[in-house]
Amino acid sequence: MEENLELLTTESRNEHSMQIDMAKPMDILRIMNEQDQLVALAVKDVLPDIEAAVQFVYESFQKGGRLIYIGAGTSGRLGVLDAVECPPTFSTDPEMVQGIIAGGEGAFLKAVEGAEDDPDLAVSDLKELQLTKEDTVIGIAASGRTPYVIGGLRYARSIGAKTVALSCNKNAAISKEADQSIEVIVGPEVLTGSTRLKAGTAHKMILNMISTSSMILLGKAYDNLMVDVHVSNQKLKERAISIIRKITGVSYEMALEALENADLQVKTAIVMIKTHTTKQEAVKLLTDANGYVKRAIQKVEK
Incomplete structure (x- = not known):
């Protein structure tokens, strides 16, 4: 050229x-x-x-x-x-x-x-x-x-x-x-x-x-928090727990338990805690809300 x-x-x-x-x-x-x-x-x-x-x-x-x-x-x-x-x-x-x-x-x-x-x-x-x-x-x-x-x-x-x-x-x-x-x-x-x-x-x-x-x-944030972070090491696991606690206000122990019960899926753990649902129910709520955590929670709060 x-x-x-x-x-x-x-x-x-x-x-x-x-x-x-x-x-x-x-x-x-x-x-x-x-x-x-x-x-x-x-x-x-x-x-x-x-x-x-x-x-x-x-x-x-x-x-x-x-x-x-x-x-x-x-x-x-x-x-x-x-x-x-x-x-x-x-x-x-x-x-x-x-x-x-x-x-x-x-x-x-x-x-x-x-x-x-x-x-x-x-x-x-x-x-x-x-x-x-x-x-x-x-x-x-x-x-x-x-x-x-x-x-x-x-x-x-x-x-x-x-x-x-x-x-x-x-x-x-x-x-x-x-x-x-x-x-x-x-x-x-x-x-x-x-x-x-x-x-x-x-x-x-x-x-x-x-x-x-x-x-x-695509719904990969809640406020300005990375709620779809991939938990692949201890540092990211700690970050995930911190994100869950900031959104839900629960203790460290409760956030850790929810994260592990949610197969390390931060969004699922948050919805489980905020809506008092099982992992399966939280996953369905997220699916129905196109992956948006706030919308999934609002579906239950209405």
Whole structure:
């Protein structure tokens, strides 16, 4: 793909860091910190676009579809990172949110040269996942021009999947290949072209927003508590007990007993305590309430 990289915002020079090579440590840190403060404001400017992406993802989940992130290099790693954090945080099946990085899993730790330049490779990767029209694919590329991402988005759209393009440049090439674009303009990097900095931070924030918002809409929170946390170790078991106690007001011992009787399912334990029901009855209440703890409890309190 022929293009003058210097025309991209992500490749332009930052006038505030021109003399950074001669700066003292504190001055370097101050410059970076001042630039990082601009990231959240840039994300704020694209909240409506992020909302549209969340709606796509939520609708996919409701239909039994998946959220698939696809990217190369730092962008691909950020997608993988967000995906692998969903099962422990929200007790989701690992298949529900997935991250694909150009060059395969090994590219997460070591760059695979040339992988990002092959659009057909993305098609093969998505076909291997058996992508369907019920899924949502989010292509991530700070530059907005990565061939691998373009290929993936084109294929996803061709089979009817919802598509989102996430970049840090206006009129990005990947935006033309998606149903919804998110172009978060964070400005030039402190180190020219090093998009693991502000661009990477912006993308991490946005991916956090998309996955977390979608999970909240699925009923995986009570107030601001993670009631669907996966209890896989002692630390998470203690967190689960703490969450149950905050919501129900019971003693540590009662919360522990309920959690164990609920097969370590936090939501079930909460409903059991709040509605004075058995595990089976609590599970049915949650099912009837589409997984929302408050709605399950309100069904009994009415």
